[in-house]
Amino acid sequence: MNIRPHASWFPWLLFALMAFHSAARYTLFNPSFGNSDEPLLYVILVVVLWIERSSITVSLLGQGRGNLLSGLALLGFGWVLYTAGRLYPAMILEIWGLFVIAAGLLGTLAPEQYRRSAFFIALSGTIIVLIGWIAPQLLSSNLALAIATVSAKMISATLFPVVANGVILYFGPYSAEVTKACSGMNSIFSLTALSVLYLRESAQRKPWHILVLVACVLPVAILTNLFRVISLVLATQYIGENFAQGLFHDMTGIFVFIVALLILALIDRFLFQASKGYKQTGNKAHADNQV
Template identity: 30%
Template sequence: MLLARARPQVSLFRSLTLADIVLLVGAAILAVPTMFQVGEFNWTTEQGGHGPIVLATGLWLLWREIKTSPAERKPGNLVIGILGLGILLSIYCLARITGILEIEALAMYGALIVGAYMLFGGAFIRSIWFPLIYLALALPPPDSVVAAVTQPIKIAISEWAVTLLYALGYPIASSGVTIQIAQYELLVAAACAGLNSIISLSAICLFYGYLRHRTNFAAFVMIALAVIPIAVFSNFIRVLILILITYYLGESAGQGFLHDFAGLTMFSAALLAVFVIDSIFTRLLHLRSAKAAQ
């Protein structure tokens, strides 16, 4: 009787050379100043408040995937690695000189991934693809992307809210993202336009979906696709609530504690909606599997 010999666990750092250690030290020198600035200027804002949570959970998930990855770990193509590092480090230096933190952070992160490719190869990088994508959500998006995403969402939410309330008899009108109701004028800012909740919800739900449905790609995609419409609809409800609070209780009430409370409430409701959709979808899959087995 032949017994299969267990494959020994290969340590990630077993075969590191002096050159590899120098590369890791260089990666730390590259990443620490940039991440310090990201924490200081982005994570302290409402738009980037989810960053520390994404970073902590992403590093945990990355380490978990690294330990369990069956992919072979061997150095990647040196020419591709040097070329990629050259391009990304050039972009990094230019962005750091000009003070464009968003481009600097993305170039830094790309350089770290290329460095990992040079150390451990493409097969290993592909095996840990999700933590790498997930960690990118901790970085600030470029301002041009923010403007391109938020502007149509802000305009659409403003128009929907005004149309509904006008049909209900409220004295309301809008011009772009500015809403006039009675004697009050409101501006639908980026915080009420869906971007913050889209990014935060996407991060949380992708993390949840990957852990829960790692082997079920259809369920994972369903959760990812449900995030954006739920976030936009929840922000539409939030804007409606804030307009009505301002109309009945005054501008100070609409911009004070009730503003933050409405945001927290709608975010919680949106997150709950994602979990409910996932539960229904999972139950339907189980019923379908049970019928197919009969």
């Protein structure tokens, strides 16, 4: 069964308001949101929708027919997830619901040939949410311990003494705990998912390019979160604990995530240039042999 969408921008406007209200509820109106990296999933939602921007633009303009059956199935499932997240409350369910609702809107309002994009949004959201939800709970403790140990050694060797006892850092009259959010485990899996999604934008990447880019996620996430821990220790020591554990703590989590994305983008660009240079060198050598 098909429908002809009218005023297709209006459902997307409602979706944007829902997403903004959900994000504001767990960030702007929640002073403790910096204790978890889960709000970064809102950033991933935006990135996924940006990847499918051409399909969404078509659905906004109402240029085609959508599939009512599959679209409403996705909308219904997404609405159940979102409502459960609101009632529980559970941010992870709200974000998952937003992914699936966006997929349902696209499946309903965009032409049939864009159905693959709708299911891509739903599937990517499901995978990203589940990975970002389960994996950090299982693996973050060891990484937090390593981050604390390295941070203490680096600061002690250059600035002032810091002692690491497990995941607790002791310096001067202060102490700081390297939590799950500061360890970077959430960022690692979010960046992994994003790097894989990012590859969908182009079919020009070779298999070795993809493997190198994904392999860089772990060191990039660790290094950026190591910088976050060091900056928090320095802010506590030189400015004060109230400043370091307030808005500065929350903003550094977002900042290092964005920096990690930019670093991965630069690595991706470098790999493109290296591949292009190698290809040109190979072509030149081949031409010389022909002569």
